[in-house]
Amino acid sequence: MIEAVKWTGENWKEIDEFITTYHETYPKDGVIMIDTLEGTHIANVGDYIIKGVQGEFYPCKPDIFEQSYETTE
Template sequence: MSLYKKKPVVIEARQFVGDNANLYSIYQWIEQNTAGSFEPLAVIEGKVPCPKSGVSIDPRDGRMMIATLEGFHHVNVGDYIIRGIKGEFYPCKPDIFEATYELFQ
């Protein structure tokens, strides 16, 4: 078995702190850099496939949803939203984020 080390990369990230201004700012950031907003209920109910990218709000509980190649992911308060090296967006739990990334100046 071989051992591997993660390559150092610089990513953009923002933490969702739960207030409306923060939600709006992150939503706009994702919307402007992806395929945009999508209809959440049709995706949740399986009537249409999840888009490859985009953002929406789950009408059942008000949580932000991010569309990824693996499907949609909900964003919870405290999660970091990462813009990856290929421009993709996804949420990351705070403990994983803090163990994986450090502030780059």
């Protein structure tokens, strides 16, 4: 099981509380910049932010996320 939050462009506070590593949120532009294990990655509105097994965070495009994972409440 993984933890993930979908970036809607409106839920910046939820994203800020979810991502516990360094990141910058630009709600006006719909962009989140996240420091990942592979460097800085950009999440756009509609992307999922996933918490990895080592506590790292990274963005995932919605089509890939929805094909790879089953969501629960």
